[in-house]
Amino acid sequence: MHLPAHGANTQHVYEALGMEAPDTVIDFSVNTNPLGTPASVQDCWQDWLPAVYDYPDPHFTELKQQIATKEKVEPASLLPGNGAAELITLIARFLQGKNVLIVQPAFSEYETACRAEDCHISYFQLEAPAFTVDKEALHKKLQAADAVFFCNPNNPTGIAFDQSIMNWLIETCVEVKTLLILDEAFYDFAHPPVTSIQKASNSPYLLVLRSLTKMYHIAGLRLGYLVGEPGLVEQIGKRQSHWALNGIALKAGVACLQEVEHVKDTTNFIANERDRVFRFLQRSDYIHSASGVNFYLLKDPAMASQENLYHFLLEEGLVLRHTYNFPGLEGEWLRAAVKKEAENNQLMEALVKWKREG
Ligand SMILES: Cc1ncc(COP(=O)(O)O)c(C=O)c1O
Structure with missing residues (x-):
């Protein structure tokens, strides 16, 4: 290049x-929201500034409660992160040395983070120009992988795979015992949005990643979350540093997640x-x-x-x-x-x- x-x-x-x-x-x-940050959030920046004087809540209690309410999952199934990027790094640490399959083209951080943890990387290519999934070929690749990263809606193509493909992928990963990391960073731009969060909260083979960066235009704040089975989430959370999210991000996250309009x-x-x-x-x-x-x-x-x-x-x-x-x-x-x-x-x-x- x-x-x-x-x-x-x-x-x-x-x-x-x-x-x-x-x-x-x-x-x-x-590719963040061209309409910007919601006014309800912008109006509060000034009020939130004093949050920088104190250590933030290391357990993210209020933010987790807000996410749990919105997504209808238990707080124990959640791990907020310093951007989805931090969560990808934590997942890569958890996967250290394992065989990781990346469905390409995709966000480059999956590979960067997994390479840093000495994972063995292989690729499955979505074929241009339609970028559809060849199920039979993917099934074969999944059998040899400990984990697979799949981005839906896909970055960079923008293609949003429907629920039936996602269900097939989730079921196949259970069948072949491969951990599926499903990145839904752009899920709320799609209409209708397709999500597998509910399934993730009680499956040992599925993690769903979300980012607040894109929809709420807060790339500099760093805010994302992970949903998974509580035992799995605990293992990944152990690799996170204390106070990983700053006090303003914790407040802004709660406000963003209440925005509907x-x-x-x-x-x-x-x-x-x-x-x-x-x-x-x-x-x-x-x-x-x-x-x-x-x-x-x-x-x-x-x-x-x-x-x-x-x-x-x-x-x-x-x-x-x-x-x-x-x-x-x-x-x-x-x-x-x-x-x-x-x-x-x-x-x-x-x-x-x-x-x-x-
Ligand atoms: C598909 C995808 N996932 C995750 C991220 C990271 O998002 P965050 O800003 O929350 O770290 C990005 C950022 O570009 C992305 O494109």
Whole structure:
């Protein structure tokens, strides 16, 4: 790969490529909620600041209670984390030295965290362009794995697998005694949302991961949670440091999880904007993944590598996510977030210009 690895750091991209950043840059590589943080949460930041003076509750009691109420599971089935990323690290520690299968393309942290714990990594590839699951082939791979990471809705494709596929995967993992780590970081952007949380709370072969980063646009706060069978959750929780979540995050988490309207507004907004962009892409001879969430893959089918288009868009001040570091995609796609209307318009205008001049 000769392009810089990145996510949400546009200045770095321009610097690494020796390019001058235009005056206005729009970051389409970041896939948090374009409508931002709920007003009910923003209104409280000031009130929560004194929480930094004291040690936070190391047992996360109030946050766990709120998650338990929302998800209808017992608090003992829950482990809040300093972002879903911390929970992935803790799971990798728990899996130290084991055979781990990663269903690709997927979030790169699964592999990074498991490699740091000397796990033996193998891949199962979802085949482009539809990125569907070949059940027979996956079944074979699962038999040799102690654990498997599966991301639904998938990052980077945005494809949301339905409940029947998830049920098949969960049942197959029980049958072959493989621990399934199901990452639902983007579950609440999908309509209808598909979740296996209820099943996770009493299964020794299923863990479900959630992130509050994406829907509530709080990437800097670091907040996520894990749901699993209490004994399993306890084993993973033992690997967490004391006071892993800060006092403001604990309060914000409780407030975010009570938000209903903001989530509904976001899902509707994303569905409308995504459909509008997809209609444009289809009539303009671009290919896109069948995303059901707030980001999607796109490509100009006239070229195998999308590097020239990536550069062209950078010159236009639009930073998309290249896919050279997603195994199985190898730069043949670009990932774009669904943003606000005016920003999506700018992307569409640039894509028209590319077809005309590129
Ligand atoms: C699929 C997926 N899971 C987990 C994470 C980590 O989320 P958090 O910000 O909660 O650590 C990300 C972040 O990009 C992600 O894309």
